[in-house]
Amino acid sequence: MYVAVKGGETAIAEAHRLLADRRRGPRDLPALSLAQIAGQLSLAVDRVMAEASLYDPILAALAVKQARGDMIEAIFLLRAYRTTLPRLAISQPLETAAMQIERRVSATYKDLPGGQLLGPTFDYTHRLLDPDLAGEEAEPETPARRAVSGEKVMRVSDILDGEGLVEGDGSFGPDHVAGDITREPLDFPMPRDTRLQVLARGDEGFLLALAYSTQRGYGRTHPFVGEIRIGLADVEIELPELGFSVPLGRIRITECQMVNQFKGSAKEPPQFTRGYGLVFGQSERKAMAMSLVDRALRADEFGEDIVAPAQDQEFVLSHADNVQATGFVEHLKLPHYVDFQAELDLVRRMRAEYEAKRAGQAGDEDAITSEAAQ
Amino acid sequence: MSAIEGIARTNFAYLDEQTKRMIRRAILKAIAIPGYQVPFASREMPMPYGWGTGGVQVTAAIIGPEDRLKVIDQGADDTTNAVSIRAFFEKVANVAVTTHTRDATIIQTRHRIPEAPLSEGQVLVYQVPIPEPLRFLEPRETETRMMHALEEYGLMHVKLYEDIARNGHIATTYAYPVQVAGRYVMDPSPIPKFDNPKMDRSPALQLFGAGREKRIYAVPPFTEVKSLDFEDHPFTIQRFDKPCALCGSTHSYLDEVVLDDRGGRMFVCSDTDFCEERREAGHVGPLGVPA
Amino acid sequence: MPQKAANAAYYGAFQDPVTNAQAAFRGIMDAMARPGRIHVFADPARPPAPLSPAQGTIALTLFDQDTPVHLTQGLAATAVASWLSFQTGAPIAADRLQARFALVEKAAALPPLSGFAQGTQDYPDRSTTVIIELEALSGGTARRVAGPGIDGETTIAPLGLPDAFDALWAENGAQFPRGVDLILTAGDACLCLPRTLRILR
Structure with missing residues (x-):
């Protein structure tokens, strides 16, 4: 006597209890506070905010904690929350030229107004595990801080622009309404504003690999880091009743302007072109990868042959989202036995036909052999 | 917060x-x-x-x-x-x-x-x-x-x-x-x-x-x-050569259940509600018991 | 409820926006899926005249900032425009081709259907849904109709459609998958004519 499998509900409840237990970990250790996560695992929190498209360090810290440190799961949690939020206003474009700089490096000029500023970077650290962090940690020294100088940290792209050697900053006509990929279905070919939105929330690893592929010759773009800047930018909204914009607060962002060689075309003179990256929080790797992929995706604008994966909009933009990707890859673990049964039936039938045919052929061969023997 | x-x-x-x-x-x-x-x-x-x-x-x-x-x-x-x-x-x-x-x-x-x-x-x-x-x-x-x-x-x-x-x-x-x-x-x-x-x-x-x-x-x-099909190859659906082991249905889609490691199999309705209703109505398959 | 013309925009909405909109939508969905079936809204909106309760209900259920709405000249001159704007946030589209929805009041001349957005061959969904108030949804000339949603054929007899309607509708149907969809209304009831509906006569 066979009894059909039952009890899905109980099984789910028990699995969730187990998950809660594992998430908490050993009870003799104190639970992590959100402030600790936001304060000490801040780059993890930044990545979650960036790929969830929601700037809120404490909620992102909660997501990291709830997800047991699984970044994509944390991104997913924060995105699902973001979906439920009302749209109260649309901010003015961020004025990154005016941001308060924490880090700013240019690879194209030795020195420039505003200077080179290393900021809190892993660059030039020797990647040696630090035993001092293993136990009771000594308080690190308080870093020296300089007063805000008020000196304008001019953008490298503006320097090149002054000389007329770089293409103009991308602009749409006055009638263009900026798209919103979280409110509208993707529609190919996609204009650059929505492409950049997809890249900004795209998976860091996926963009990194694509960017790397362009450097290795799959859609080369001859890039130079015009500038990377990290710092705090004001978010402003315009109040129609007042007729001017008011600041809402500041967010930490990373901006990368990649400068790429371009030999010119029938329509355009030889000049440098741009690739752009902008990411919430401190995430240089993502901003750089984004700007390389942005430039690669502009191939058709410059009449370049589309020959590499990173230049292929539909390919890049349809697969950049890690929440979508993980969902669909992982859905294969859901039961598929109904479809598998249908396939089983077909393969069995085809196998039976195959065996029958082979048996028939073997029979013929036997007959030939016996004839020859006679 | x-x-x-x-x-x-x-x-x-x-x-x-x-x-x-x-x-x-x-x-x-x-x-x-x-x-x-x-x-x-x-x-x-x-x-x-x-x-x-x-x-x-x-x-x-x-x-x-x-x-x-x-x-x-x-x-x-x-x-x-x-x-x-x-x-x-x-x-x-x-x-x-x-x-x-x-x-x-x-x-x-x-x-x-x-x-x-x-x-x-x-x-x-x-x-x-x-x-x-x-x-x-x-x-x-x-x-x-x-x-x-x-x-x-x-x-x-x-x-x-x-x-x-x-x-x-x-x-x-x-x-x-x-x-x-x-x-x-x-x-x-x-x-x-x-x-x-x-x-x-x-x-x-x-x-x-x-x-x-x-x-x-x-x-x-x-x-x-x-x-979609062709005149010389009309669309056909899968037929099972056994009835549902629990309710005896011969016209429903069946799941294959592996019973042991010696090739033992049984086939049961994939639609659990359909199967239960049939059993409640008194239908019994070869491995089923009356409801 | 007595209303002053000046603030008519603030009255006549759903009592319970979430539940009323859901119930209204199910009615519209069933009517669109079963052309020929008349649906009567149980808790209709009370928009300012000449918009009918059914039209107001459909507006509250489906219109918002994302759906430009075209009004006939007659409607545009009434409190209906400010009511729609306040209650739904839908922008008014002067250009029929930009309209996701269009409203036509009772006894107004039926605008040419081909003047509305027809959708494109690759995006046929981007066409206008025209919501037309009639004298009544029954009692008019009987028309035998068929198409998806109808078991065999059925009869509709809306009262107040122009004589030329059948020819216009055939034209609309001939360009399938492009074409407009109609929702005929009368009082607190509606009857849907998706572009797939064929009039047999």
Whole structure:
């Protein structure tokens, strides 16, 4: 006597209890506070905010904690929350030229107004595990801080622009309404504003690999880091009743302007072109990868042959989202036995036909052999 | 921590009203153009893409306090993902649920159409992973959209015919493409082709939601749904040579259950509600016991 | 409820926006899925005249910032425009081709259907849904109709459609999958004519 499998509900409840237990970990250790996560695992929190498209360090810290440190799961949690939020206003474009700089490096000029500023970077650290962090940690020294100088940290792209050697900053006509990929279905070919939105929330690893592929010759773009800047930018909204914009607060962002060689075309003179990256929080790797992929995706604008994966909009933009990707890859673990049964039936039938045919052929061969023997 | 305080509240059926309106408009256009995939701004749901977010959004946009919801996966009400989706709607819409096909006003399904005939007034909501029937021939959306626009389905027929030439069979056993109302070729979602005939002229409204791919499509009631085939190779469905071991049914889709490590197998109805009703009505299969 | 013309925009909405909109939508969906079936709204909106309760209900259920709405000249001159704007946020589209929805009041001349957005061959969903108030949804010339959603054929007899309607409708149907969809209304009831509906006569 066979009894059909039952009890899905109980099984789910028990699995969730187990998950809660594992998430908490050993009870003799104190639970992590959100402030600790936001304060000490801040780059993890930044990545979650960036790929969830929601700037809120404490909620992102909660997501990291709830997800047991699984970044994509944390991104997913924060995105699902973001979906439920009302749209109260649309901010003015961020004025990154005016941001308060924490880090700013240019690879194209030795020195420039505003200077080179290393900021809190892993660059030039020797990647040696630090035993001092293993136990009771000594308080690190308080870093020296300089007063805000008020000196304008001019953008490298503006320097090149002054000389007329770089293409103009991308602009749409006055009638263009900026798209919103979280409110509208993707529609190919996609204009650059929505492409950049997809890249900004795209998976860091996926963009990194694509960017790397362009450097290795799959859609080369001859890039130079015009500038990377990290710092705090004001978010402003315009109040129609007042007729001017008011600041809402500041967010930490990373901006990368990649400068790429371009030999010119029938329509355009030889000049440098741009690739752009902008990411919430401190995430240089993502901003750089984004700007390389942005430039690669502009191939058709410059009449370049589309020959590499990173230049292929539909390919890049349809697969950049890690929440979508993980969902669909992982859905294969859901039961598929109904479809598998249908396939089983077909393969069995085809196998039976195959065996029958082979048996028939073997029979013929036997007959030939016996004839020859006679 | 003011941000934390605001997390708990959600609207009836989870989605905000603006999102529901957007989905509702898409549903109406989908009904007006049977089989055509209407793009919609699919939202992130609190469950993974590929796990029924499209179906869940369609259900959330149509469901009301008067409804009775049934959720099945592989034909069964008790599979884990069906349990999870049903629990979601119980929580966010406080809606009555049922496992009985006949009692349900909305049936959300993954991979099956119930065996019991559906009736007018019922809505069948399919969860769809890949809505584009031409996708396995052509990965590009820009290309497939053009093929639908021009009603250019020759490639699909060629592919099916190549199967016949090579294997003597059309090697598509599930997600078998159909043509709706004589125009659009449509993916019926990964139901076994056994279920395809149930779509044809069904009295129920059939809605399809693909969340990750952001498409909604529909088959209105009493609409012709024809499985693609050829004159010399007409469409046929799988037949089982054994009855259901529990209820003895000879005309339902069966799951294969492995009983031991010596090749022991049994076949039981995939539609658990159908099987239980038959047993309650006194039908007994070779391995079953009277209810 | 007595209303002053000046603030008519603030009255006549759903009592319970979430539940009323859901119930209204199910009615519209069923009517669109089963052309020929008349649906009567149970808790209709009370928009300012000449918009009918059914038209107001459909507006509250489906219109918002994302759906430009075209009004006939007659409607645009009434409190209906400010009511729609306040209650739904829908922008008014002077250009019929930009309209996702269009409203036509009772006894107004039926605008040419081909003047509205027809959708494109690759995006046929991007067409206008025209909502037309009539004298009544029954009692007019009987027309035998068929198409998806109808078991065999059925009869509709809306009262107040122009004589040329059948020819216009055939033209609309001939360009399938492009074409407009109609919702005929009268008082608190509606009847849907998706573009797939064929008039047999």
